[in-house]
Amino acid sequence: MMGLTNEHLAKWLEKTNAKIQENKTFLTNLDQAIGDGDHGINMSRGFDEAVKKISSTEYKTSSDLLKDWAMTLLSKVGGASGPLYGTALLKFSMSMKDKEEVDYSSLTAGIEEGLNGLIQRGQAQEGHKTMVDVWSPVVTFLKEQPAFNPEGFKEIAKEAMEKTKDMKAIKGRAAYLKERSIGHLDPGSVSSYYLFSSLAEVIEEEGVGL
Numbered sequence: 001m002m003g004l005t006n007e008h009l010a011k012w013l014e015k016t017n018a019k020i021q022e023n024k025t026f027l028t029n030l031d032q033a034i035g036d037g038d039h040g041i042n043m044s045r046g047f048d049e050a051v052k053k054i055s056s057t058e059y060k061t062s063s064d065l066l067k068d069w070a071m072t073l074l075s076k077v078g079g080a081s082g083p084l085y086g087t088a089l090l091k092f093s094m095s096m097k098d099k100e101e102v103d104y105s106s107l108t109a110g111i112e113e114g115l116n117g118l119i120q121r122g123q124a125q126e127g128h129k130t131m132v133d134v135w136s137p138v139v140t141f142l143k144e145q146p147a148f149n150p151e152g153f154k155e156i157a158k159e160a161m162e163k164t165k166d167m168k169a170i171k172g173r174a175a176y177l178k179e180r181s182i183g184h185l186d187p188g189s190v191s192s193y194y195l196f197s198s199l200a201e202v203i204e205e206e207g208v209g210l
């Protein structure tokens with residue numbers, strides 16, 4: 001089977017949601033340490049709603065599925081995470097327009113478009129202790145590899161997420177804490193790690209040829 005089908009994309013969403021529900025308290029605790037404590041609640045509500053929407057709708061194209069995922073997050077999630085994830089997924093969806101399947105180059109381009117959306121919307125760069133610190137190395141890795149490498153991909157995302165612990169926040173609410181933001185993982189980077197590790201697991205488990 002070549003490329004990610006709509007069924008695979010739905011499984012990606014479900015798997016990400018399962019990790020978010022399982023780690024809801026952990027995400028809340030992380031955001032309580034350096035933010036306003038709403039990341040666990042917002043992500044769990046938004047991804048639950050997205051699963052409900054996508055599992056009850058038939059999609060002709062992957063672009064349409066990704067768009068609904070994005071729009072659900074944009075409309076149902078408050079705080080910073082809904083607009084950020086929503087924007088990233090909407091950019092991904094737009095890059096998939098008129099494409100028959102999500103092959104390796106379109107997956108790479110889609111995630112890169114998502115990263116560009118995050119940078120634009122959040123006005124953040126690498127090293128600011130935000131989701132960009134996971135998305136950016138993930139995009140670089142995808143562009144360097146000739147084909148999808150699930151183990152390497154997961155490892156890159158995990159290392160990138162862990163690196164945010166020692167960073168001083170420059171963007172987001174955590175930036176008010178200055179040096180005191182050091183020593184805490186960035187909550188958005190942790191949820192981004194759930195998103196990307198879930199993608200790698202679906203590709204591996206379903207034997208997707210990418």
Ligand SMILES: [Mg+2]
Pocket residue numbers: 031035036037038039079080
């Ligand atoms: Mg928050």
